[in-house]
Amino acid sequence: MKTFGLDLQKYETEKEPARLISRNPSDVIIPLKGGFGSALSPAVEVGDEVEAGEIIARNDNSISTPIHASVSGEVKGIEEMDYFHEETGEELEASVRAVRISSRQEKDTGGGGVEWKKEKPKNLRELLYLGGLTSFGQTGIPTEFNSSFSGPDDVEDILVNGVVTEPFVHHLIDYESELSSFKTGLQILARAFSNSQIHFILDEETLDDLVDLTSSQRIKVHSAPNEAQMSRSKLLAREVLGVDGLDEGGYLLEHGVLALSEVVPLMTYRTVVEGVPFIRNRFSLGGPLAENLIIEAPIGTTLGQGISSSAEESDRGVTIAGGPLTGQKMEDMKRPIGKELRAITQLEKPEESEFLSWLQTGLTKNSYTNAFFSALVPGKEKKADAGLHGEKRPCVYCGYCSDVCPVDILPYQIYQTHSHEMVDEVNRLQPQRCVDCGLCSYVCPSKLPLSSTVREAKQEQPGEANNYVEYEETEEGLVPVVIESDQGRGEEVE
Amino acid sequence: MNKTKDLFMAGLWEDNPVFRQMLGLCITLAITNKVANGVTMGVAVFFVLTASSFVVSLIGDTVPRRVRIPVFMLVIATFVTLVYIFLQAFFMPLSQALGAYVGLIITNCIILGRLESFSSENSPWDSLVDAAGVATGFAFALIAMSVVRELLGFGTLFGIQVMGPSWTPWVSMILAPGGFLVLGLLIWVQRAISPVEEE
Amino acid sequence: MKEEIWMVAILVLVATISAGLLGFVNVTTRPIIKKNEVRKLRESVLESLKVDYTADNLEDKFESEIKTKKLDGKEIFFRYNDSGELSAVAFKVTGSGFQGPISGLISLKPDLKKIIGLEMLSQQETPGLGARITEEWFLNQFKGKEVEPRLLIVKSGAEEANNKVDAITGATRTSKAIQGLINDDVKHVRNDILTDKVMEGYLNE
């Protein structure tokens, strides 16, 4: 699979599909905040017995989504834990409360579903809210229950992103065995948001089997050509749906687009039809150090227990939440798995010392350029590790970063102007177009922090302060802050 | 005494007209391919600058502000013409080598600048010292540049062969580009020795 | 009003003093400057005619040996030997070089074919390259060369001939320019000014 002339999938040598496995840990720790919305106060006390799927925290007055107990068992404790930014991975100084439950190892029982075809859209939205699904999307799924800053009528398009372009990241849905549930899930979403159009976007390879999905008028299936798309919802919204005005920045929801992950339709099906709320999350595990797995585990399972066997080896590898290009490094294996986790990638640490590496033929090295002999041996297994593969050097203006950029910005120019604090020049270069795909940093031979610099520049843009959800710690706990006005230079008062 | 020394040294080094203030570059670049030219021009500017500084400091208070520039120009022009005639009469070859540049001393910003900013408001003695410092600084810059350029460009100093007969002349040093290069390098050296204070 | 008058008065005063001073200096130095210029030209003439002179007897030598005539606006110097025969003719040759005008002084035998000597009066060629045309070794080459049919300045190492002079390495353009201006001016003088007929009148003093 090629992305902008980059054959990133060359790194994946094992072609066997990922297996789906389940994990049932002995105890879970559930942060009272998952995805978009403020932190909540617990509705249970230490010593209480809880059932899997029982709501343990809820507040309809602030933007939030109810939190469920993900296993049946006894509440062992309510503790403070560090919180981190779900998109940027940045550690926040604030902390959230978390409930620790020890599992009774009983089989989860569904609460019995509803006939979704007969329900009113509003009731379906209530079910989504009560099922804990509304924390999805960059800014939450809008319902009548204060789950997002927008209302349900604001949603014009729902974009279900099934594109996978990063190496070692797998599709979370098995489109053969789970197709009917997935399809039903999409239909439920279509009914719940009756004013909107559902767009399901898949990469071409997977799409062929899914022709019958297109039977419904309300659901459109798009294919994203492999070479032209990076799996970023903003880019898909711009390129595939043709949503205008995204270059000015801001959340997708402000432009009427609700971007959802691939698992949401499946979880919707479970919540509405089977009556099981979103208590078991699904994520993919991949990378040279790990088996190719799709793991389903109760929310609150610690990372170490979630990825199990690989956990011991983490000292010789790097564990990344998300894909290798856009993910965040996970240092703490005790951190609970939240609702937002989609993928775990484990990469090896680089070799410590290599003799004259720049003279070596590099038969196993995959590279954007063909300066390695690996270019001549296409079938050869390609090494993927977490190394920088070189020293940081001044920019030599090779232009690789702008060549691979999917949104036609000039990362090296933004880097240069931003590091010289030339605010007007940075603004002119439109860093807000960036979709954080990380390809510029990936190809840079000078190993410059292009991607993070562009992100910084983007956040400094007028009106871009809210490109990432900002949290503020109040008496109620963490509350998402949406900054409406321009904070950039445009609003300066003399 | 200290003040006198400071005044002189400021013009000579810290505020060197060529290396620091970037004045008089036209002349500097044009004539410094031979040391003899540099020395002559240095002496000529020294004479014009000190003399006109002295005269202007004497009459500075008397001249109404509105006509001071014409008056200064007249004074400078007088001395420059004197030098020009003098050179033509007694140093014919030098006068030919320097060509129009002697006449152009009139428009040399160094001179008008010193008159305007210093001599017209200071005592004759201070003006004289200041002018002498600046003119020496200018001459120093000219000579420094012309030594490098003549040495590399002709292999000679004052026309005397010093680099040996097999020396290959660096033609670029004689031409304008060499002038720019040497000027740039010398400014670099000067600023490396006494760095410019950032404001 | 008073201030304006004062301004004018000052300006006039300064200008007067300055003009007076300059006038005085000019008057005193004019003869010297004039003399310098004449002397320079005469030096070149004598130089090109290969007349021995010293700084002291320059004037006498010139007066006694050289006759200056202005023909068709061109100054021509005739040299007569002791027996009154015309032994050499000298005149200016000018033209454009690579960087600017070049002017020189050429002296020829009375037949206007053989060069006695060449001197450069002014040039603006590239120092170290084209400007080497003022160097002795280059000018000395011209002695005894013939301008008939054409004087040629060729790359060093070429076949020797009566009308060939070595060029300056690396300064082809300047060398070509010199070749052109000598040939043109000599031809012009021979054909239009000092025609055989005219020459007859000058042959004997």
Add this chain to the structure above:
Amino acid sequence: MNKLDELMSDVADYTKGHPYLQHITEVVETVRAIVFHHGEAASESPFLRDYIEIKRYMFAVVLAVLPATFAAIYFYGWRALAMIAISYVAGGIAEVTFTLVRKEEITEGFLVTGILFPLILPPSTPYWMVAVGIIVGVILGKEVFGGTGYNIFNPALVGRVFLTISFPVAMSSRWVPPLTGGWAGFTQYSVDTITTATPLGVFANSGTLAPLRELFLGTIPGCLGESSALLVIAGGIFLMLAKIVDWRIPVAYLGSVFLFSTLGMFLWPNQVAPPLFQLLAGGLLFGAMFMATDPVSSPTTKEGRWVYGVFLGVMTVSIRAFSGYPEGVQFSILLMNMFAPLMDEMVMTFRYGPVQKPYK
């Protein structure tokens, strides 16, 4: 090998504490970094990084000029190699001095400058001139601007042009005929100095064209590296395939030379040489493949690179036809280097509009 690595690390540590030797710590560290690659993990996303690095990037260019270097030795003897060695040593000293004074890291860009520079010199250039040229190139072409990545001009060309205007005789009229047949230059040190002229010089003087086959193979006088069109093209194609240089610049440059010399041949038949001769003669191919494509001093945007290449072609043809210099590649590349940032700026203005200055 690890022992050596440890030894170098110890040396670096020792110099760090030493009152005088501490100034050379950078050099030791750099040598160590060149010899041993130390795997460092990416500290922020993306965690997967491409294997291309500046050392390899620069080394690829050296690799690409190796065929031309062999040709230089074959045609002109081992003296060619001596010139390259001198260039590396003299330029290296200048480079190291500057990085030590500035306390910066030594960068790999010099690897390229050091070999490209001698290859664009006439084969009989005196050794001291090679040294002077490379030092001037490194200092005036690169270090005064702040080092690799900040230079406006191609350092090797700055050195070469400095030599051209400083020593016109040595640089433009002392060409030697190449050795051919058998082992040719591999068995001797240098070529006897028989002054001859380059094909372009011959054309400028007499209008005679050299046979294309000789130009293609390189058996005609010229600068060290540029003689053999064949090997230069081979190196250039390697660079373009390896994506080290952008194919747009050579293509635009050579294409525009072809176009404008065809045009010029009809308008000024006595001055403009025919297109194929123009393409193969002199330093055009070498310049188009290795000099004009220097990423630092050429435009970075694709559109800018097209414009750059086209202007280069016009300049080269014009200089060759109408100026006093028979060869115009060095001057046109240096001149266009100056306009490279402007071209990028224009592309950005087209793409994003002008810079808005709200508070001016």
